Amino acid sequence: MSDTNPNQYLTKDPDWWRGAVIYQIYPRSFQDSNDDGVGDLLGIANRLPYVASLGVDAVWISPFFRSPMKDFGYDVSDYCDVDPMFGTLADFDVLIQSAHAHGLKVLMDLVISHSSTEHPWFVESRASRDNPKANWYVWADAKPDGTPPNNWLSIFGGSAWQWDATRCQYYLHNFLTEQGDLNFHEPQVQEELLKIARFWLDRGVDGFRLDTVNFYTHDAQLRDNPPLPPEERNPITAPAVNPYTWQNHLYDKTQPENLLFLKKLRSLMNDYQAAAVGEIGEDQRGLEVLGDYTRGSDHLHMSYAFELLSDHAPTAAYIAKVMDDIAEKAPGGWACWAFSNHDVVRHVSRWNIPEQAARMYITLMMCLRGSACLYQGEELGLPEADVAFEDLQDPYGKRFWPAFKGRDGARTPMVWEADTHNGGFTTSSHPWLPVSPEHLRRTVAAQEKDPAAILHHYRHAISFRHAHAALKTGDISHVSHEGNVLKFHRCLGDEEIFCGFNISDELATVEAPQGKWFQIGEELGSAGPLPDGKLHFGRWQPVLALKR
Template sequence: MTDMSNTALIKTDTVDRDWWRGAVIYQIYPRSYQDTNGDGIGDLLGIAQRLPHVASMGVDAIWISPFFRSPMKDFGYDVSDYCDVDPMFGSLADFDILIETAHMLGLKVLIDLVLSHTSDQHPWFVESRASKDNDRANWYVWHDAKPDGTPPNNWLSIFGGSAWQWDTTRCQYYLHNFLTSQPDLNFHEPQVQDELLRVAEFWLDRGVDGFRLDTVNFYVHDVEFRDNPPLAPERRNPITAPAENPYTWQEHLYDKTRPENLAFLARLRKLMDRFNAAAVGEIGDDLRGLEILGEYTSGQEHLQMSYAFELLSAKAPTAAYIKEVMDHVAEAAGDGWACWAFSNHDVARHITRWNIPEAGARLYATLMMCLRGSACIYQGEELALPEADLAFEDLQDPYGIMFWPAFKGRDGCRTPMVWEQNAHHGGFTTGQPWLPVSHEHLKHTVADAEQDPASILHHYRRVIGFRHAHSALMKGDMIDMQSDGKVLSFIRKNGDEELFCAFNISPEPSVIDAPGGNWQQVGVEFGSAGPAPDGRLHLGPWQPALALRHG
């Protein structure tokens, strides 16, 4: 008689619990991907309609930025109902269609959960602010004023000014790390944690495969409300906020990254493990980002991945800088797992930010697919879209409006996706788009790229396919990293498979020694160089060299 319990166990063991490790994730900003109803704003059915394009790139998953009910003061990152779709994006039924379509195409779906704060229009906050003794009075971070009426401490908002807002009903201040309309939830209240876990379970039950956790290290605040110490100018490293923002003048010891956060993440991980789901946490910290990455992703108790900011840098990463970052990762988070990105919805597109030609974009894409960690591509990156140049009167982002012109905000990377050059507004909408479609972008549409075998879109497909073809790149170790002038080199190794990877991060030719041993050149379809008769690697501008051997 067959032992059915053993059969079930065998079936369970074949599930890839590490599907996220080395995965390539495609970020979709729903307002700007595809509009299907002519209102000028992208929607969930539009995403579903365009998923064949995403799947054709060979990526493993999509990450969808927030689509929950929201007054849209921060474009969905101010949630008023965690368990419903904002009507501008569609309905829960539309989301079910999106999930079904994605899974049919072999794509996993991560959604952007914003748990650190809600909208001030969320029913929880409406009730919390109504009095000091209602059922949700302690669900947000409230504090009395100092005797002189000023805020409780010196904590600052990333969006400028004090992180405290006076409420005339409770006659107390509430904490907001971002906009005043984004009050922070109180994670020291057990009912808040329980309710947020129910939110996560709601979406897991609906079929999502995991989460991108917005500002994951901001969840918990210091219960003693101690002042943050000042940060000396020479130590300032503006990653989470522009240099023009005095937020960067503090060492943020007490308003975020508190040790109690790990206990909540452990509870969330247990829930996700029931569904074979994974999370990538966005860690915002100017000084200890990689150390926190190690704390949050090492072992099996907390997050699987952390979204690392180091390659979202303002200046183009050099060979020396990338080696420095990767050495730091190995030291601070050797057992952890990073998720790397060059562009996203919060920073200028890297083509413009780094002032690189398309050849440079190809090289960096190849490099991304060879680094240890998971990889995240932002919509339009596969077309080498530059940052859109917008006039002040076109801005929608409150961040940019506040700090203009020193900081132009985030609208330039959020303009609509371009599908066809000759279609109305690039094929994004039949109506008036919420942000202008860039004329420059119309030279880089998906339709044009599909017709050109040499386009960067096809390059992305090739390098993503190359990554998936080699377990060393997906899940292997990274060893022997060297920075030789403008050339970065390292070896990826998993089992008996080894890959030598070298990248000339420069518009000038470079020469390095070829690796010793029995290596076979690979990657010729996207420009990989081979050894010359003199036994050295002669790399042209923005050229990689890739070689494989089996032990």
């Protein structure tokens, strides 16, 4: 590791995360630097000038640990090393130093609710019932009839329990059978995981995205989850075709002991002025858990919110309700909003919206209270790629095909230049997933040359957010909707901004806010004095105004 202080280029603001814009990078698909068809850490480092040019504050890098890659890095076999597929620890040091030199914070994806069953910890744990790590994973005896200990289900389908012939017990896996759940009721497990977090903090990371953070602790009594009536099912963490959505998950996750571990992790991160965003997978009580997990100064800094990752395009009424629900259920919490990520269909396809709507939605996100997370390629307006079954890599998609085609359509390689077969991602003839021909019409190079491209609109929206402190960290009030128009105010000190959005392809007229207002954000479709009385909106138009 270099003697150079990896954080020397960044100001030490402990609240840097509040209102930050974070750019998610899926390393397998961002940039291949060694022509093996798979993206890597040096590839990311080489593209950081582009990421910095977007105006974002930080990057979140999906897992690059050593892994058998059964779930593409979310099955970790060594928490303190880089998988050779992605490079080396020295390459990671280069990435950190380059990111910091470009003014970017780095969040790494920390996957500690489970590990690979090839991890040495699991190999030792399964060897006997009395070895030093026998209790490091969740083991349980079968019922007298040989069936699993309870009715818990895996997000990837089937029972969450797998029989092990060596121990003659079942082990818990909330995801793939190759992903054994760590036992957070064992103090030694917590101690070891905190050491791992410190290892990466010492290496210069600025924080973590905590994968499936509410899955850490399970009910020690292993009680059955009750059934969920069909009318109450809300398929967020799993597709509707998966019976996982048929249970009320009271006991397999989101246990009160979880908060005790998060306090320990927060205390450690405070020593480094680092931050964490937790991914909370919770269909029924998402906002309540968000509030519990981010309330105060001793839990998570922010929570990755799923409300805008829904299957249907959010309406004015829906967003107003979400904002009201957060005010009621998570008044002290802090959300991190996203429209797309590596686990869901890209939002322009999922919502079936035109580019004009995509522009309006990103402007809206930059005006919401909370932090914001963008997924690589969404700034290009990329739609979901069509991946043929024979090219599919995702085990989730293979399991539920064709009703659910998995996550590969959102994970295809980033497109940089149109004049190469693989969009500048790799010179290999066999990228790990095929490059979408439709994406080649929306490359970075092509959009950089086009002043009207959506890429530049993303830059304008991010810049607008940073130019107004009220949008980054201010309060939100006056939340309402008139028909298809969403309205709210953002306030901080003397700065008050009216935010209005016509979330439809129809013209709209609503009541204008009272007082003297001047429209701002001309490059976003809003300019000039705000009229008294009635306010007229074009299709998918935002209106943003500063109170005089």
